[in-house]
Amino acid sequence: MSTPVFERIQDAKKTLRKSEEKVADYILAQASDAVNLPITELAERIGVSEATIVRMCKKIGFRGFHELKINLAIETVKPIQAVHEEISENDEIDVVLGKVMAAVNRTLQSTVDVLSKAELQRAVDSLTEARSIQFYGLGGSGPVALDAAHKFMKIGKPITAYTDSHMQAMAASLVSPADVVVVISHSGSSRDIVDAAALARERGATTIGITHYARSPIDKVIDIKLSTSSYETLYRMESTSSRIAQLAIIDTLFIGVCLRNPEFAVRNILATREAIAPKRF
Structure with a gap:
């Protein structure tokens, strides 16, 4: 690290x-x-x-x-650059843009540094072999779960995303050892997400967590941890940069799974494109 x-x-x-x-x-x-x-x-x-x-x-x-x-x-021994340059109320919009982009770039690079390549490979292996895949996310992580389901639907497996805690609990109670549950939580401390992951694991499913690399309660209920890194500032750029890091990990997992069976993946991706083509002008 x-x-x-x-x-x-x-x-x-x-x-x-x-x-x-x-x-x-x-x-x-x-x-x-x-x-x-x-x-x-x-x-x-x-x-x-x-x-x-x-x-x-x-x-x-x-x-x-x-x-x-x-x-x-x-x-x-070398000059220390500020870990995160805060946005000031006097900043012009172009300065704000520069600081936001810099925060995102730092987060992505830092995520590359903390992300275990071995865990990433294990995640790809599990997703490839899974009978079905479920994605759980609450709050700001909810849209990431939905985006993940949108992507993974193209590989031709049963894919679902749940952004409601009650739905997550019910879905987790019905999984089996053939299934994979991916939980997305930046803090790793959301009780509902932790409980859902714990239930899915009890039912035998492989649980993958996309979460902040610091230790948190979710670590105890996931089989594979995919770590992200980001910084919090007054104007909450953390939520933006952490979400982008989560999306980057989802993209990496999706491509990794597709590369296991490229012909099958390409055929399904083309089929989904053809299905929505008539809906465009």
Whole structure:
């Protein structure tokens, strides 16, 4: 995982306890202290235990404080660019456009860095072998689930998307080991989505989660985790960039499945195009 330390901390902040968040905030503000001070002195300055510092380091993907220090030292020897440039109320619309596009680009590149290629391959394998595929998403992830179903319908398997929590629960109760359920949740903390994934897994279905790479409750109920990365700002560019990262993963999975049987995929895609052709002017 090659994501910069500052980005990892920003991404994981929502999942940290208050004491761990104190550590995160201190490192973001005083990176040089984290590099130069022993853990005992750093803990004293922050007002937390050494165990809290180690715990925070592990939550952002390091084995411990020593590994974080090494990575932080490498990054701080070069000029640090702001992790996320906030939109200001004085920004002209072209500046806003530039910042939004920059946020999206950062998110896509960071997602490439944190996304496990092995997990991605496992997901493609599972989707290829599945009897049917269901996509679950709530709130901002709902349109992503619908887009996924729209794409995967073209491969000729039974595909459904559910954006209502009651429908998700009912559908999850009826799946079997031959089915795959893909849950899409940026936070990974939506109770309804977690419950639906848990139920589908209990029924034997393979569960795939497209979610933020920081640890979250959904990790315990999915078989395959496809991680995204994004940043939150005052004007919620996180929701835009995370959604684009989710869509990029969906596209990757769809193409990966199509490449397993190109002739069959192309035949189905052409058939669907012909079916809707009369509906266009």
